[in-house]
Amino acid sequence: MYDKSLVVDILQQISNAIETIQKRFEPIKTVNDFTDTPEGMEKLDSICMLLIAIGESIKNIDKITNKELLPMYPQIDWKGAKGMRDIISHHYFDIDAEEIYNVCDTKLKSLLSVIKDIQKDLSY
Template identity: 65%
Template structure:
């Protein structure tokens, strides 16, 4: 068995980061909103940092729960979410704004909702 309080704390941090991404991404309507201005690039950078934090936290969550918890929630592609951290961290200067836009548009909401469900079920 794993430390339930630690797992809940990690999940709350993931949820908060995902919600922050959603809030910061809200005014972005197209990829060029990221790439065509210094303010857009700052927004892209801040979102990338949160994606790195989420990926790292998911890896820690997997380690803490002996890879038992995430597999119970297949609606999220956890491998890709964790892999995003590696891609951004190790290839930062080649980060593709289109990919980040796609993640923010199509996947962050589902991640936040799933993590919230997990928190509710574990509490």
């Protein structure tokens, strides 16, 4: 058995990071809002840093739970989330702003919902 309280703490950190990304992403309406101004690039950089933290935290959950917890929630592409972390970390100068935009626009809401579901499930 794994340390549920540790996993719950990590899930809360992921939840907080997603909510921070969502706040920072609110004024971004197009990819150009990231790329055309220094302020947009700062937002892109800060969002990428949090995406790295989320991916690393997901990897840690897999490690702590012997890869048994996350597969119970197949609606999320966990491998993709971890892969995003690797791409941003190791190929930072080749980051595709459009891909980051798409992740923020289409993936984070469902990830947050599932993270909250996992938190609830582990609270029982």
